[in-house]
Amino acid sequence: MLEYRTEGFQGYAVKYSPFFDNRIAVVAAANFGLVGNGRLYVLELTTQGIRPVKWYPTQDALYDVSHSESHSAHLLTSSGDGSLRLFDTNLEPTFPIATFSEHSREAFSCAWNLTAKSTFASSSWDGTVKIWNPERERSMLTLPTHSCTYSAQWSPRDEGIITAVSSDSHLRLWDLRTPASASNHLQLQIPLHAAPLSARANSARPQPTFPPNEALTHDWNKYRSTVIAVAGVDRIIRTFDIRQPAGPMQLLQGHEYAVRKGVE
Structure with missing residues (x-):
């Protein structure tokens, strides 16, 4: 080793x-x-x-x-x-x-666009995700989350899709290819603490409940283009399919402390 x-x-x-x-x-x-x-x-x-x-x-x-x-x-x-x-x-x-200074609080993540290659993103505790071009001093776009945002990631397949997880226990997905509107390109806002889809499918059983928790990290599955893994303070890793945003597909439990970083 x-x-x-x-x-x-x-x-x-x-x-x-x-x-x-x-x-x-x-x-x-x-x-x-x-x-x-x-x-x-x-x-x-x-x-x-x-x-x-x-x-x-x-x-x-x-x-x-x-x-x-x-x-x-x-x-x-x-x-x-x-x-x-x-x-x-x-x-x-x-x-x-080069130095890029627009965030008003800690910048906790940065991610280069895997497909467009000419842009990168950052997320901050100031409640924003920003899109940048390395040749420009100012950001190209600001996406508000209104909560402390720990992680932002680009889709490995679609150059205009970016996701973020925040302290408000939500996974957000923006599609920058859509027209700008009051929603700021926001397409999905998935509650991370929702009951798993398997529990919802069997309505005869009582559904488990999970309190909201801070999400600290997430990443896209590089081989299944619609699957995202999310983890955070409650020590549970959740996998989501953005085609079924009602709840997580799986709950992976075993960590004894908060999950700070994970990479697919």
Whole structure:
């Protein structure tokens, strides 16, 4: 088993490069992200173990990282000060090549569009999801959630579809290909604490009830284009099919603590 210790920093996210199968990016924060600096690590997996290639210090905690889908050396991070920073690992300076500062609170996730490749998204505790182009200083679109939003993810198949999960115990889906309206492209708003579909199918049995809980992470199934997994504070992983948004398909229980991060 390969191991690398981020001495003095606690890891928040790790992502494989879409261009190099032996390269990963890791973001970490001092003092468990409560206060202090952050650090971005670029690591390579070798036959001798995990080798650090570069690392970048930041003045605030880093919570998420995403590789650019169009440039093999570009890495995007989200920070506790609400900013997003773009780094170029081919350059010697440890400063970002671009900074995007619109969120008014912690930016807790960032995700590059897997299909369009020219846009990325971020979500924040300020109750918004923002869509960006790396060549523009200002965001292209703001999608309100009105609650602390921990995770935003693009569909791996449809370039205009993006989802987010929030502290209000809902999974939201927007289709940016639809005309702008009062709903801000919102197509689905699924309550995560609803009873499972299997319980609804058997009406003779009493339906289980679940109190609302903060959702901390989610991801799309890369092989079943309508399936999404969601997890959070109540330690339960739920799978949803957006074609049947009335409730979760499965409840996967076994974690003893809140599920902070999960990747399909």
